Amino acid sequence: MRLELIGLNHRTSPLEVRERAALSPAQIDEALHDLHDGANLEGVAILSTCNRTELYVSPRQHHEPDELRRLYCRITGLGEADVQSAYLLRDDEAMRHLVRVAAGLDSQLLGEVQILGQLKDAFTRAHDAGATNNILNKALLRAIEAGKDLRNRTGISQGAVSVASAAVQMAQRIFGSLEGRRVLLVGAGETARLAANHLKGVGVADWRVANRTAANAQVVADLLGGRVVGFPPAAADVEWADLVVSATSASEPVIGGPETLAAVRRRKRPLLLLDLAVPRDIDPGLALAGHGDVYLYTVDDFDELVAANLETREREARRAEHLAEKHVAEFSAWYRENRVAPTIQQLHAVLEELRAQEIRRNQKRFRPEDHEQLEKFSRALIRKVEGLIATNLRQASLEEDDLSMASAVVKVMAREAQDAEVQQVLEKLRQEGTH
Amino acid sequence: MDQLLYRVLPQTLLLLFGALLGIWGILVRRADLGLEKAAVRIGWIGAACLLAWLVAVTALQRQLPMLSPGQLAFFLGSLVWLGQCYAQRHVDQRLFAVLPLVGVAGLMAFGLAMGLRPGEVPTKSLLSAGAAVHVTMSLAGVALLLGCGVYASGHVILDWHIRRRRFDAWFQRLPSLGDLDRLRRLTLVTGWALVTASLLSALVWTRVRPSAEPTVISHLHPMVLLAVILAVLVVADRQRWLSAHRLAVGCVVMSGLVLALLTVSVVEIFAGRFA
Numbered sequence: 266m267r268l269e270l271i272g273l274n275h276r277t278s279p280l281e282v283r284e285r286a287a288l289s290p291a292q293i294d295e296a297l298h299d300l301h302d303g304a305n306l307e308g309v310a311i312l313s314t315c316n317r318t319e320l321y322v323s324p325r326q327h328h329e330p331d332e333l334r335r336l337y338c339r340i341t342g343l344g345e346a347d348v349q350s351a352y353l354l355r356d357d358e359a360m361r362h363l364v365r366v367a368a369g370l371d372s373q374l375l376g377e378v379q380i381l382g383q384l385k386d387a388f389t390r391a392h393d394a395g396a397t398n399n400i401l402n403k404a405l406l407r408a409i410e411a412g413k414d415l416r417n418r419t420g421i422s423q424g425a426v427s428v429a430s431a432a433v434q435m436a437q438r439i440f441g442s443l444e445g446r447r448v449l450l451v452g453a454g455e456t457a458r459l460a461a462n463h464l465k466g467v468g469v470a471d472w473r474v475a476n477r478t479a480a481n482a483q484v485v486a487d488l489l490g491g492r493v494v495g496f497p498p499a500a501a502d503v504e505w506a507d508l509v510v511s512a513t514s515a516s517e518p519v520i521g522g523p524e525t526l527a528a529v530r531r532r533k534r535p536l537l538l539l540d541l542a543v544p545r546d547i548d549p550g551l552a553l554a555g556h557g558d559v560y561l562y563t564v565d566d567f568d569e570l571v572a573a574n575l576e577t578r579e580r581e582a583r584r585a586e587h588l589a590e591k592h593v594a595e596f597s598a599w600y601r602e603n604r605v606a607p608t609i610q611q612l613h614a615v616l617e618e619l620r621a622q623e624i625r626r627n628q629k630r631f632r633p634e635d636h637e638q639l640e641k642f643s644r645a646l647i648r649k650v651e652g653l654i655a656t657n658l659r660q661a662s663l664e665e666d667d668l669s670m671a672s673a674v675v676k677v678m679a680r681e682a683q684d685a686e687v688q689q690v691l692e693k694l695r696q697e698g699t700h
Numbered sequence: 701m702d703q704l705l706y707r708v709l710p711q712t713l714l715l716l717f718g719a720l721l722g723i724w725g726i727l728v729r730r731a732d733l734g735l736e737k738a739a740v741r742i743g744w745i746g747a748a749c750l751l752a753w754l755v756a757v758t759a760l761q762r763q764l765p766m767l768s769p770g771q772l773a774f775f776l777g778s779l780v781w782l783g784q785c786y787a788q789r790h791v792d793q794r795l796f797a798v799l800p801l802v803g804v805a806g807l808m809a810f811g812l813a814m815g816l817r818p819g820e821v822p823t824k825s826l827l828s829a830g831a832a833v834h835v836t837m838s839l840a841g842v843a844l845l846l847g848c849g850v851y852a853s854g855h856v857i858l859d860w861h862i863r864r865r866r867f868d869a870w871f872q873r874l875p876s877l878g879d880l881d882r883l884r885r886l887t888l889v890t891g892w893a894l895v896t897a898s899l900l901s902a903l904v905w906t907r908v909r910p911s912a913e914p915t916v917i918s919h920l921h922p923m924v925l926l927a928v929i930l931a932v933l934v935v936a937d938r939q940r941w942l943s944a945h946r947l948a949v950g951c952v953v954m955s956g957l958v959l960a961l962l963t964v965s966v967v968e969i970f971a972g973r974f975a
Contacts, residue, residue, distance in 0.1 A: 414734075417732075417733035417734060418732045418733060418734055418735070419730070419732070420730065420872075423872070424872065435862075437876060438858070438862060438871065438876050438877065439862065439876060439877050439878065440876060440877070440878040441875070441876035441877075441878035441879040441882075442878070533940035534940075535877065535878075535944060557943030557944075557945050557946060558943045558944050558945065560862060560863070566865055569865055569867060570865075570867050573867035573868070574867070577872065581730070584730065
């Protein structure tokens with residue numbers, strides 16, 4: 266197989282090296298252009314994220330490790346000492362790594378989903394620059410497909426792994442869809458904004474914002490499309506909401522007191538109170554009030570939820586690794602079958618030319634009304650012969666790793682032994698045979 | 701044809717639903733979207749096959765499959781699954797199918813074990829159109845109310861997990877409290893409507909064919925009681941007299957009562973005391 270990879274990631278290199286290795290989109294375009302002109306490279310793609318910079322190449326001949334390191338240094342500007350810890354993988358190993366990256370199995374945060382988008386961008390960029398060949402196209406597309414498949418078929422990306430997203434997960438466990446739910450956001454700091462962004466992302470549209478500094482509350486309310494209410498929030502605001510998210514730096518609870526307690530008791534719908542502040546913002550007594558449908562969660566509870574979700578992801582990762590192997594094996598099978606594709610194309614061209622010649626030569630022996638039948642018959646005959654040979658060539662390549670039959674077919678079908686096209690196909694087969 | 705409708709097709713259906721139960725059993729323990737989609741598709745195919753079986757058997761014996769305890773069990777199993785398909789169209793999370801499937805497979809296995817052939821029909825009353833209307837509505841109501849009990853159980857379990865911070869498979873896999881509440885309400889109201897209609901149809905039927913049999917009376921009283929309990933639950937739900945959690949507990953108890961009533965009624969009917 267002609268697939269190679271060299272890269273650095275969070276496991277092999279410190280942040281300082283990764284920062285220097287990271288490439289901007291413009292630098293990637295430049296590097297793709299630069300490398301693709303190289304004599305030994307048929308395809309190039311570069312994946313650069315905050316945690317990894319990887320160079321995928323499809324060479325005519327496999328590189329020596331030092332050659333590949335030099336290529337990597339050339340595009341990233343790193344010194345040779347920096348890339349001594351880089352991983353160099355080829356063929357099935359490279360494909361396995363690519364699939365694991367796509368599925369988030371190689372990510373710092375197991376199962377994270379951003380990497381799939383980043384890989385798609387890397388593919389699109391390389392493809393649009395004309396830097397990929399059919400092997401890289403297939404490998405990258407296969408990996409993207411595998412990334413989706415593994416996420417769909419296992420739980421590696423399920424469950425929240427940050428406090429803000431855990432808060433959303435908890436809200437979804439209670440309400441189901443959050444569309445149409447009313448949220449009272451208390452606080453306008455980073456934690457409150459983060460939680461609000463997550464909630465907005467899942468469809469919450471009805472907001473009230475309360476903050477000690479009204480101007481900050483207004484900024485957040487404008488961002489969310491909500492309205493500002495007084496601080497601390499009135500009992501009526503708590504009664505109005507389905508979900509209260511509080512993250513202020515107040516030293517005393519800001520949501521509580523007899524009026525709020527009475528308001529919660531008046532409510533006849535579920536109420537979720539998310540207290541993301543330390544010290545706590547919400548009087549724990551509220552959880553015991555009301556109709557029995559009041560749920561109060563604090564930061565500690567979310568830490569537990571995040572830990573449980575990570576544990577689930579790790580368990581699911583073992584299954585995902587197993588499924589990843591299937592994708593690697595299928596790519597490998599495709600590759601081995603595909604090695605004889607130029608031979609089959611050559612065969613098709615020769616047979617088609619012979620057929621056309623013979624039709625032209627013998628056409629007048631047939632009545633004009635039979636010409637269409639003659640055309641159909643000759644095409645069907647050629648298709649049968651071609652299909653039979655192609656099947657056997659593919660089988661020999663796939664099952665016995667034997668390309669001698671393909672070489673023989675090319676030679677047998679050659680009209681002139683020195684034909685440039687024939688020589689090209691034979692050269693390709695020779696290269697494949699040596700890999 | 702007898703062999704096909706009373707043995708081969710029911711056995712095939714039991715196998716199909718057994719396999720479906722196995723798939724959902726796997727899905728409870730691990731996520732697999734592809735498998736889940738396949739299971740949903742098989743579930744719909746199962747529902748279509750059950751409907752076809754109901755139509756064919758009804759055509760063959762000129763009455764719905766209610767002429768023996770085995771037939772009743774199979775009929776109820778079919779209705780439970782059709783009710784499940786109906787209720788689950790209203791919720792995205794489809795993993796809550798295991799309990800209904802246990803019920804469907806159990807009822808089918810019981811039906812097959814008891815024998816599906818009508819044999820000697822126990823009573824002429826069961827051959828009338830009035831009986832068909834009453835029994836069908838009654839069983840459909842029972843199926844939905846049992847489903848209501850299942851959703852309410854889910855609500856109780858998830859609520860317990862949420863309150864006690866147990867973030868295990870139950871917490872991850874059950875539908876949300878909101879969805880379970882919606883399904884519970886839907887099945888409760890529909891079940892109540894069907895049971896009430898069934899009761900009214902029974903009153904009309906007994907007027908047309910008067911019977912002083914004690915079984916009819918003993919069957920009628922608990923049915924009236926059930927309809928009253930259901931009506932109270934429906935009103936409590938609409939007026940929000942109780943919390944969602946307490947309503948769920950009430951529905952679990954109610955579905956237990958429904959199951960007990962159903963068992964008593966079937967035993968009474970087929971013990972031969974029904975005129």
